[in-house]
C-alpha cells in the first residue's frame with residue numbers, strides 16, 4: 001500500500017480548506033499519515049482522523065522557533081519513520097522552502113506549484129511566469145510535491161478515527177535566524193487569498209478606492225487582491241499582492257478590475273479557472289487572458305454587478 005505523508009504546518013481551530021484538499025488528494029493516492037509541525041486542538045486532530053489517518057508524526061523539539069530549517073529536519077525524519085512513498089505540502093513560500101530543504105536531506109526530487117496530479121504521479125504545473133503548462137515527474141527518491149490551493153476537490157471524509165501520535169527526534173540545526181516574537185494578523189472575515197474560490201483584484205485603476213471591490217467580494221464570499229501598483233501605492237496591505245513577487249492564486253473565479261495584465265501580474269493568477277477583466281482601455285493586455293471582458297469604468301461596472309448578485313441572492 002502506498003503511504004502518503006501530508007505535512008501540515010500551522011494548525012488552526014479546525015482544518016482549513018487547503019488542508020482538506022491535501023488530505024483528500026493523499027487519500028486518493030494511498031494511506032495517509034500526517035506530519036504536524038505544531039500543537040493542535042483536539043477538534044483539529046479529529047478532522048485529521050476523519051480522513052482515515054492512523055499516525056500523526058510530531059517533532060520532539062520546538063521546530064517553529066528556528067524558521068524553516070527545523071521543520072525541514074522534522075519532515076525528513078517523519079518521511080523516514082513513516083516509510084512514506086509520496087510527500088504532499090501546501091504551496092506557501094514557507095512550505096516550498098521546507099520541501100526544498102527536506103528534498104536535499106532525503107536526496108529526493110521536489111516539484112512545486114502543482115495544479116494537477118495523475119495516479120502515476122505526473123504533476124502538472126505552470127512555468128516561466130505562466131507562459132508554459134508543464135507535465136513533470138520526480139525520478140529520484142521520494143516525490144515531494146507542493147500543491148496549489150483549489151487544484152483538487154476537498155471531499156468530506158467522515159471516517160471516525162483517532163490518530164496515534166508518534167514523536168520524531170529532531171536535532172535542531174544551528175539557528176542562523178530565530179523567531180523572536182509573533183503577532184497574529186487581524187481577522188478580516190474574508191477567506192484567505194490563496195484559498196479563496198473567488199478573488200476580486202484591483203490595480204492602479206482603483207485609484208485608492210477599494211470599496212466597490214470589497215462590496216463585490218463580500219457579495220460573492222470572496223477575497224480581495226491587488227496588483228503591485230496598488231500595494232506599492234499603499235492602498236491595500238502588501239499581503240494582498242498577487243503576481244511574481246506576490247502570492248500565486250488559482251481561484252474558480254478571478255475578477256480583475258483596473259489592472260493592465262502585465263506579465264508579472266499574470267504569473268500569479270493565470271491558472272485561475274475563469275478570468276473576468278474590467279478595464280476602460282479596450283486594448284489592455286489583460287483582455288488577452290480573460291475569459292470574459294468588460295470594457296468600462298470599474299466604478300460603474302462593479303456596483304452594478306454587486307447589486308445584481310445581491311438581488312438574485314447568489
Ligand SMILES: Cc1cc2nc3c(=O)[nH]c(=O)nc-3n(C[C@H](O)[C@H](O)[C@H](O)COP(=O)(O)OP(=O)(O)OC[C@H]3O[C@@H](n4cnc5c(N)ncnc54)[C@H](O)[C@@H]3O)c2cc1C
Nearest residue numbers: 203204205227228229243244245246258259260265280298
Ligand atoms: C521584478 C518585478 C516584479 C513584479 N511583480 C509584480 C507582482 O507580483 N504583481 C504585480 O501585479 N505586478 C508586479 N510587477 C509590476 C508590473 O510590471 C506592473 O507594473 C503592474 O502589475 C501594473 O499594475 P496595474 O496593472 O495595476 O497598473 P497599470 O499597468 O498602470 O494599469 C492600470 C490599468 O487600469 C485601467 N484603468 C484605469 N482606470 C480605470 C477605471 N476607472 N476603470 C477600469 N479600468 C481602469 C487602465 O486602463 C490600465 O490598464 C513587477 C515588476 C517587476 C519589474
